[in-house]
Amino acid sequence: MANPVLVEVTRGDLVESRHRGAIAVFDADGAVVTAVGDVDAPVFPRSAVKAIQALPLVESGAADALGFGDRELALACASHSGEVAHAALAASMLAKVGLDEQALECGAHWPFSDEASRRLARDGETPSQLHNNCSGKHAGFICACCHEGLPSKGYVGFGHAWQLRLRETMSEVTGVAHDEANAAVDGCSIPTHAVPLRALAAGFARMATGVGLGPARAAAASRLLTACMKEPFYVSGTGRMDAQLMEAGNGRIFVKTGAEAVYCAAVPEFGVGIAIKCDDGGTRASETIVAAVLARLLHQDDQLARRLYELAQPGVPTRRGAVVGQVRPAGELAR
């Protein structure tokens, strides 16, 4: 069964492109609130689960020992744009354990932000691993390893003790085993494990409510999600969808994007977690889906819902700025 069309891209009066996908909205007990399409198929969550992967950084006491505040914790959960402040904060996290960019094993790439890339180029520089969108997560891993007395070298490997701890944490929070059978390698070289959208949604409901996590983990989860909602720039970057959604939500919405059109989110006041995957990996579609799903959930707040629908329906511009089409929710996702 094909997943339904959830997003369409118009040009003039016609639909030019269509995106299919699946949506899971679940509570912390694993009960369905909304399910559209196949929510049982395994999906690599990629960067959308960084907040869960950051739990051991807090639970181990490393974050406190190193004096990490909301910004550092947000960066540990981030796919940042490689702007100056992002790279600098990742460097300062590493400096707290006496290390630098050389300790990272994520690889370098030009910043997600075109503006940041051009600024680097203008300054005659090339990107370092600090500009990798995952550098905050990796810095968090390294800091936690150092705090725990583990060698940080090789921390990205499946067999490293920290990856074992991440697998245990991910398995407990999502309720699905993370092992070699569902593992592949993420773009930043760490393992990623394919699990059903329903498990990811329930996992984020647990992160948002603490239900089923135990008190220490519940406190760590709350602290991480709160940090992200307070410092959305450090989770993403200037003008990015994650930042815009969390700014609009003003503490009521947690969201995190992942590569290949995954989105995880939570609305703590409703006790629900959300997980989305657009079949084709198109980020514009997963952004529209998550914004539209949040707009529906929060429809009683007129002003917020209006802003979320606005984010769900960006215009398609010409190179001269005229709007000649639209990305918009479609099918059962349309109002």
Added chain:
Amino acid sequence: MANPVLVEVTRGDLVESRHRGAIAVFDADGAVVTAVGDVDAPVFPRSAVKAIQALPLVESGAADALGFGDRELALACASHSGEVAHAALAASMLAKVGLDEQALECGAHWPFSDEASRRLARDGETPSQLHNNCSGKHAGFICACCHEGLPSKGYVGFGHAWQLRLRETMSEVTGVAHDEANAAVDGCSIPTHAVPLRALAAGFARMATGVGLGPARAAAASRLLTACMKEPFYVSGTGRMDAQLMEAGNGRIFVKTGAEAVYCAAVPEFGVGIAIKCDDGGTRASETIVAAVLARLLHQDDQLARRLYELAQPGVPTRRGAVVGQVRPAGELAR
């Protein structure tokens, strides 16, 4: 009916993302050679039909009068990467009619080529309209207007005489009316008209064979496709799929990409034209589809087919360059 899955993206042992689409391979009489998915639905061909839109530049005598060679004609059919040579050639075309970048109405954008963008930034510059991937096509329109004694100002507008001529040409070559009913606005501000893939494929079969075009148009079509095949860099840019496919084809393959995952192509020796649209607009998928379709058509040439299959199946790398997945043909497109 949903179009079939034609491309899948793997990570480890699992399929991470899937792309659906349709494929039309038709001859110049409009007879089907291969049809996969819905080849009757209207599709905006976007930049994939630039070679057809360049016919009046040649037919009017403007190209000869201005001394345009293969490179200028290739650039008139191009979605170029905004590299130095592209921008310079577009400027030199305009200079032949005493005009400059100011005459263009395509708008400016940073070059498709990240390398070219960073070079501009490094030099403290910002992009001009010459860097717009469509600047060669627009320069061709302007040059033809000047040659024909038409005002070039407003040449992008639906009501301009040159757009009328382009509509007539497109209607004749594809056999489908181009009018207000199927029009929208392209990213470079000119009209684009939605027509079935079968009509686009048949149109490119006519372009490649001359069948049904009349001698003058057949000669112009041959000259344009030959120019593109001889100068693939000027149709696209360093490392781009169009360039790689035409370099591999060495005069046997014409291809042209369009935004939102359209591809048009032709194999003159077989008298066929090809038109492809990936439903979701994902360019990686349309690239894999066109390369795989060409590999099948040209399967008797082992070496060429091998290269085309290689282009159809790029690896998915980590930021450190390890290959951890693959984009590949799927379903009925898989070998």
